[in-house]
Amino acid sequence: MNEIVASWAERIRAAAADGRALNLQGGGSKDFHGRRAVGEDFALAEHAGVMDYEPTELVVTVRGGTPLAELEALLAAQGQFLAFEPPHFGAGATVAGCVAAGLSGPRRASVGAVRDFVLGVKLLDGRGEVLSFGGQVMKNVAGYDVSRLVAGSLGTLGVILELSLKVLPRPPREATLRFEMAEGEAIDRLNDWGGQPLPISASAWNAGVLTLRLSGAEAAVAAAITRLGGEPLADDQALTFWSDIKEQRTPAHDLAGHEQLWRLSLPSSAAPLRLSGRQVIEWGGAQRWLAGDLPAAQVRSRAAELGGHATLFRGGDRAGEVFSPLPAPLFAIHRRLKATFDPAGIFNPGRLYQGL
């Protein structure tokens, strides 16, 4: 065990013995996410560095504190990337923070989420013990899939020491097209296209304009452009556009005063929201951002009615529930599961749900 890890293990054991909560901190870029943090800050960014990267294996293994930007640059030099296109939300974003937050970017509907790319994880649990799950190979069904469970757990299960992630080659060609289209029609078209063998890698609808990104082999992208029509966007503008969508830098995401940003995760074909506010629709209709000032109950009940769930993503009351409440039997499993990793309940208590 290296020195940093040994000292962390010591600190965890002491905190567990005293029942002191720890607020796990990577780069602090996603502090806004989840419920209000409690406990003493536990800085984790210093445990950084790439452990192993062989492009032909399509796998990279890094320490948790490795800056996300550094990893992305390393992969880009080999023509590869993190296909789930994680948002950074700040310069300090770390790889462990990215996985703990479990947030995926514009490409999610076409290639998968963070969890789909997590192959292995090394954790420090609440007993101060190092646990290794999964590995560096793509097909592995030995033991329970704890690695993927860690994705999106918001640091409530343990300290992520190392991660093995599947990486993919960058598509040889990308193109972005624009269509003027009303919300309902955009949702319909996106679902129609989703059922056809088209190389759509991202979509974003806002204020009557649908923007579509195509990625793939030269020939496939060229054929799709001919077939779909639309207004092409210049490559540099397209890069900025998708980066702004991913990092939520558009006017639609921008919050004024007491406004909140809601994230509604719905079946892709769900009807328009018909809630007041500014909207960005991504993931072929399956992710809908809503900025405005609406009562939580109204947003949640509309999301449930449409077959999905709603998260209070930014702003609003961080002391209340931020994620949609779980049915009792499921929440009981969550609590028992959390306790198996963190018996003293010291890791980010209450960040995901009150009482977890």
Next chain:
Amino acid sequence: MMETTEDLPAFALAEVDYSGLDRARVVQALAKVLPVGALLFDNEDLRPYECDGLASYRAVPLAVALPSTEEEVVAILRTCSQLGVPVVARGAGTGLSGGAQPHPHGLLLSMARFNRILHLDAHARTAVVQPGVRNLSISEAAAPHNLYYAPDPSSQLACTIGGNVAENAGGVHCLKYGLTVHNLLRVRAVTMEGEIIELGGHALDAPGYDLLALFTGSEGMLGVVTEVTVKLTPKPQIARCVLATFDDVTKAGEAVAAVIAAGIIPAGLEMMDQPATAAVEEFVRAGYPLDAKAILLSEADGTPEEVAEEIARVSEVLQASGAGEIRVSRDEAERLRFWAGRKAAFPAAGRISPDYYCMDGTIPRKRLGEMLEAIQGMEGRYGLRCLNVFHAGDGNLHPLILFDANQPGELERAEAFGTEILELSVAFGGTITGEHGVGIEKVGQMCVQFGERERKQFFRVKSAFDPDGLLNPGKAIPTLNRCAEYGRMHVQGGALSHPELPRF
């Protein structure tokens, strides 16, 4: 739940002895909650359930339940929970690791009657199905909409989606399209205590922990699946396949890495060694060249334009990697012929040998050549032949060890051979199972794959879903006692010193 000081459930330490269960009482209690014809307990009715696809391990269950509704599943599990009866869920029983092998003192819960496709939404590209629906029938139902369910395990004609969820089944196309875990949206399940839970949902994610991912591949240890929502994928317009020959297996392995390095993710990338090629050629006459040390099959799918582009690039890479002959399928019939051989590898092994033992390790691709050399050495040492077929794209090996169970000692030698391959897979940084599951077959090798801390944690995870450890006991995760025993066998050096001991 009994607990030790280490907050470990008792069933983590040693296997629980259920031999004291009163069979008549269990049958009587279950008969009360099930309609006539849904409970089997006569010995002759139980026989057909005594094993799954791993036929060398057998056990007759205490009884077999065949529920048709979720309410019946709840009632069965509540009853068994109250009486402390182990329960093993079963789909089609095609699994190769003994995961659905009955417990001799437990109930076998067959989900065969849950065989309906409940809803297919072509627009949203999802299908809601019962767990006993066959993998292939989902694709058949989706075909009129030009959609299909992507994971295609070789048993897809017979295997059920419930079993696929339990095993996180793969297939030849998972390099590009993912495993079961990547193609599920939602699982509805009943816990051992009879609670109904829904994991995932009809959106792309669900609030809370990703229990859908944890549940997928959990080998029937956490809950019984009663409904599954799968994603459907647009059917590629066309597919074409390249067949390339190599005069050296290491070169073929390097060619696989070169394809990936060129930024190509083929729909399928498969490799067969010379003995495997010879065995299938005799069987299906696929037209494979018999003088090559290894052949590679690389499939491209998509629009006609992108397929043409990929085929050209792959051919170029294979040429540069030292391929001898390169053939490109000219039509669908020829493509299917290329695949016919690969898909017939298992039956071909069965044809040239009285018995065969199929292994399922995964290793980093770069170690393929080394692994093949090591296997060659083992063939000599164990005095048994081995055919090698690989899902080369993702490093998943299926060595087929040929033996004759009627020859004294051959089964034991085959198992020791297999164990050595799996342990070498772990040493190479890989895993003992890529897609077949641990079941009962590889529960011993789990002691090598994972340390004691991780194994303890697995038991704790199980106890969060199943506090008394009644679901599929003895499978997937070895007890601490079993690993202690496994360690002792190893100290005595490779070959098993006590063949009279039962080993699982």
